[in-house]
Amino acid sequence: MTTKPQAASHSGDRTVEMSPLARWMRRNALQIGIFFIAILIWLVFVIFANGAFLSAPIYNSFMSTTPFFALMALPLTLLVIAKDIDLSFPSIMAWGMVLYSTVFALTGSTFLGLLACLAAGILAGWLNGWIVVKVGIPSLVATLGTSFFWAGVVLVLQSGSGRSLVAAKGSVIDIALTGRIEIGQVQIPMQFVWTIIIAVVMWLLLNRHRFGAHVYLVGDNQESARLMGVNADRVRIMCFVLVGMVAAFAGLVQSLELSYFWPTMGQGGGTLLQTLASVFLGGTSVFGGTGTIFGTFVGAFIIGSINAGVVAMNISGFWTQLVYGLIIVVSVGLQTVLSRRLR
Amino acid sequence: MEPLLRMVNINKTFGEVKALHDVNFEVGRNEVVGLLGDNGAGKSTLIKIVTGYYKPDHGGEVYWKGERRGRFTVSEARDLGIETVYQERALADQQPVWRNIFMGREITRRGGVLDVAQMRAVTARLMQEHMGFTSSAIAPDSPVKTFSGGERQGVAITRALHFEAELIILDEPTMGLSIAETRKVLEFVNNIKRAGKSCIFIDHNTFHVYQAADRIVVVDRGTIAGQFMKNQLTLDELVESLYRLAQTGTLDQPSSRAQANEVAPNDH
Numbered sequence: 001m002t003t004k005p006q007a008a009s010h011s012g013d014r015t016v017e018m019s020p021l022a023r024w025m026r027r028n029a030l031q032i033g034i035f036f037i038a039i040l041i042w043l044v045f046v047i048f049a050n051g052a053f054l055s056a057p058i059y060n061s062f063m064s065t066t067p068f069f070a071l072m073a074l075p076l077t078l079l080v081i082a083k084d085i086d087l088s089f090p091s092i093m094a095w096g097m098v099l100y101s102t103v104f105a106l107t108g109s110t111f112l113g114l115l116a117c118l119a120a121g122i123l124a125g126w127l128n129g130w131i132v133v134k135v136g137i138p139s140l141v142a143t144l145g146t147s148f149f150w151a152g153v154v155l156v157l158q159s160g161s162g163r164s165l166v167a168a169k170g171s172v173i174d175i176a177l178t179g180r181i182e183i184g185q186v187q188i189p190m191q192f193v194w195t196i197i198i199a200v201v202m203w204l205l206l207n208r209h210r211f212g213a214h215v216y217l218v219g220d221n222q223e224s225a226r227l228m229g230v231n232a233d234r235v236r237i238m239c240f241v242l243v244g245m246v247a248a249f250a251g252l253v254q255s256l257e258l259s260y261f262w263p264t265m266g267q268g269g270g271t272l273l274q275t276l277a278s279v280f281l282g283g284t285s286v287f288g289g290t291g292t293i294f295g296t297f298v299g300a301f302i303i304g305s306i307n308a309g310v311v312a313m314n315i316s317g318f319w320t321q322l323v324y325g326l327i328i329v330v331s332v333g334l335q336t337v338l339s340r341r342l343r
Numbered sequence: 344m345e346p347l348l349r350m351v352n353i354n355k356t357f358g359e360v361k362a363l364h365d366v367n368f369e370v371g372r373n374e375v376v377g378l379l380g381d382n383g384a385g386k387s388t389l390i391k392i393v394t395g396y397y398k399p400d401h402g403g404e405v406y407w408k409g410e411r412r413g414r415f416t417v418s419e420a421r422d423l424g425i426e427t428v429y430q431e432r433a434l435a436d437q438q439p440v441w442r443n444i445f446m447g448r449e450i451t452r453r454g455g456v457l458d459v460a461q462m463r464a465v466t467a468r469l470m471q472e473h474m475g476f477t478s479s480a481i482a483p484d485s486p487v488k489t490f491s492g493g494e495r496q497g498v499a500i501t502r503a504l505h506f507e508a509e510l511i512i513l514d515e516p517t518m519g520l521s522i523a524e525t526r527k528v529l530e531f532v533n534n535i536k537r538a539g540k541s542c543i544f545i546d547h548n549t550f551h552v553y554q555a556a557d558r559i560v561v562v563d564r565g566t567i568a569g570q571f572m573k574n575q576l577t578l579d580e581l582v583e584s585l586y587r588l589a590q591t592g593t594l595d596q597p598s599s600r601a602q603a604n605e606v607a608p609n610d611h
Contacts, residue, residue: 224433
């Protein structure tokens with residue numbers, strides 16, 4: 001890894017040879033790095049958490065709760081690579097649930113409820129994209145605004161009260177989204193399976209589809225992407241739509257898991273910050289143009305494990321946030337130093 | 344035969360600024376047109392209309408091979424065979440070479456699925472054959488930001504070449520390049536000519552434009568101030584008349600060469 005290409009003025013001057021393995025490691029250094037950080041944290045928990053990490057229940061537990069924010073972190077990765085940000089997705093979670101529960105109450109169909117929920121997410125995402133791209137408000141400001149807006153819409157429409165979702169218990173949608181696959185002691189929650197499915201879809205979209213190629217180009221150099229004929233506006237709006245759609249989906253998953261729709265779901269900052277932390281911990285740059293789905297996936301489960309781990313280590317839960325902070329700053333710091341040296 | 348590109352009465356206004364005023368401009372088949380003019384004269388605006396990036400004001404007409412073209416996008420222009428190498432070296436720095444080569448024109452299978460293997464393979468070949476990268480330290484996956492200015496320009500030029508453009512536009516391609524790299528770029532313009540294609544060559548450097556072009560068009564304050572066939576004047580005379588333009592705002596010459604203004608692009 002000591003082979004740094006010389007900045008030669010004539011091509012062909014570069015005599016430094018690299019093996020394919022070394023090149024692969026260099027190219028994926030950030031992903032390898034985050035993977036080893038995850039292993040390291042896991043080992044710390046295995047050793048110090050009094051055996052809790054040696055048995056199934058703790059994994060069952062955080063496989064069921066981590067998806068609440070891991071799901072949204074996946075499409076958010078694409079949006080951040082395209083050099084935009086979204087702060088409104090926690091509010092969109094609840095907005096989708098308003099439509100779900102309304103349509104369910106009217107038709108009694110969980111399936112139509114799911115469709116309405118996704119449509120609500122797509123609409124909210126598209127509106128974010130339209131405001132950012134067509135009106136030209138920076139995404140940080142625009143989505144701060146829509147975040148309050150959708151949270152307000154939910155409170156007004158619900159008059160501040162929640163709804164029981166017990167009626168949906170045992171329906172196909174309920175089982176498909178939050179059921180459990182039992183393998184001995186291990187219970188794999190369906191929301192974890194969905195997190196993997198969406199991760200695979202997002203990976204394919206980002207790495208093996210023209211749309212993903214354009215996401216990287218727009219985030220890296222929007223002007224040159226436009227000059228080369230990339231429809232940057234459409235790409236950016238699509239990213240917002242993806243985040244909105246998956247946020248509504250995640251809202252449904254969380255509500256079905258709890259069998260109750262809280263109108264204040266996603267508020268209070270926890271969801272927002274854990275989701276953003278997953279993306280940045282995973283090595284996606286806030287400056288756009290770089291980032292990976294794999295990194296976000298691992299990042300989300302690091303965040304998810306800390307809460308469980310800190311409690312299992314018999315440390316007061318008050319320490320959780322402090323540990324979050326340390327891990328995020330230290331590992332993102334390492335990534336920054338690493339990528340400066342490698343490139 | 345109709346010229347490759349003909350633009351009639353092109354105007355372009357940005358807010359209250361008239362960047363182009365009744366411009367008539369054409370590029371013949373297999374012709375290298377040098378575009379000269381001061382900063383802000385309208386050179387870049389003119390070519391960004393050719394490439395589909397800007398839409399001209401209402402009333403202008405653009406003909407490609409004699410066929411009238413309405414509003415067209417950058418992708419549509421590239422499909423017609425118009426490729427551009429921009430002065431900003433329009434590259435995405437953090438992306439690998441292959442993504443830059445195929446920027447906006449990715450090789451895809453059905454449903455927009457990328458054929459990454461083929462794009463890598465084509466890039467590897469182009470790098471060896473056209474860019475002269477032989478070392479294995481530089482691969483199709485190397486990010487462009489590790490390259491020197493000349494190498495980056497090489498990527499941009501190779502991109503234009505690869506898509507078999509009929510009209511290649513070079514917007515200040517020699518800016519910030521070393522002497523050897525500049526020579527390569529001028530050689531590349533000669534290759535375009537030899538390959539039977541056309542080129543619009545924009546540069547500040549009168550000397551480079553004179554060397555490379557068949558015909559020189561001078562843009563000044565949003566209008567075509569005049570044009571010359573290269574074989575009708577010497578480099579010294581060209582520099583002299585540009586100087587006069589800067590001084591007096593007009594290219595009118597006392598000599599008999601005034602009618603060169605009406606000269607047609609050569610067709611051969």
